[in-house]
Amino acid sequence: EVQLVQSGAEVKKPGESLKISCKGSGYSFTTFWIAWVRQMPGEGLEWMGIIYPGDSDTRYSPSFQGQVTISADKSITTAYLQWNSLKASDTAIYYCARHPRYSTSSSSFDPWGQGTQVTVSS
């Protein structure tokens, strides 16, 4: 079974750093992209960025460029989303999702991780 399992909920203070994870299993981790998606409280989905673990090619939405860092460790089939200095406005649920190689001429996000709640409060 193809699965993405994310790390647990986090409560942090403004200015702190954080790295959350997304572990893939049941498929070839290095031949699919992994995207990160933000959902702020009561709001919609926002595409943040995407990484190809095979060669670490990474793309960001202009809205998130410079605000977060996406990385992956293919040896442990895990992708990461990282902040150096959290703000209260980073409070949200963060999802990871798998995307096929763009060379396959197909685009979809499936499956999704269960989500990681990040709460930033003083």
Place this chain on the structure above:
Amino acid sequence: QSALTQPRSVSGSPGQSVTISCTGTSSDVGAYNYVSWYQQHPGKAPKLMIYDVTKRPSGVPDRFSGSKSGNTASLTISGLLGEDEADYYCCSYAGTFTSVFGSGTKVTVL
């Protein structure tokens, strides 16, 4: 990259059909046949319902169908059931390995 535009809400009675629109630009929806749709129930992760404009993943009922004309894509749910009440999001490829989501539509079954 601005969010794709969806109606805030649509509603229908059981058995009826509802259609959700998703309007983008000639740089995303209009440029590629890579529109996908996601269903999200409260407190749950999104679920893929339609991809590449019209394709249905295994296990998704054929009551769900997708289409596209110009810069606007649409999701139609036929034979509405109570379990279809959820939020729905469209998503389009926007070039250079990036994507953009729609603003989301709440479907209410009356």
